[in-house]
Amino acid sequence: MLDFSNTDAALAAKAVDLITQERAKALSKREWKHRIAGYGYCIRDTQHGQIVETLPHHIPVCTLPAELCA
Structure with a gap:
């Protein structure tokens, strides 16, 4: 399981x-x-x-929403 606990929820929302x-x-x-x-x-x-993920360090931000995976 991926750990997104150190990622700010606001940052994840902005990224998505x-x-x-x-x-x-x-x-x-x-x-x-x-x-x-x-x-x-x-x-x-x-x-x-x-x-x-962020570049260039590949730090996980969030999972990609299902509607964007297709």
Whole structure:
């Protein structure tokens, strides 16, 4: 199980909000990942699903909402 206890809930909410907005603007999943990398985030596949991490240190922020996983 991934531990998000040291992540601020407000930071996680802002990250999900930004990632959702960028997904609406992007034409493809590849473009979307490139756009969020510009903001310092990435999406990584794990055994427990996809998670949002910060770049370049890969610190987990939150799990990716199900509606964005598709």
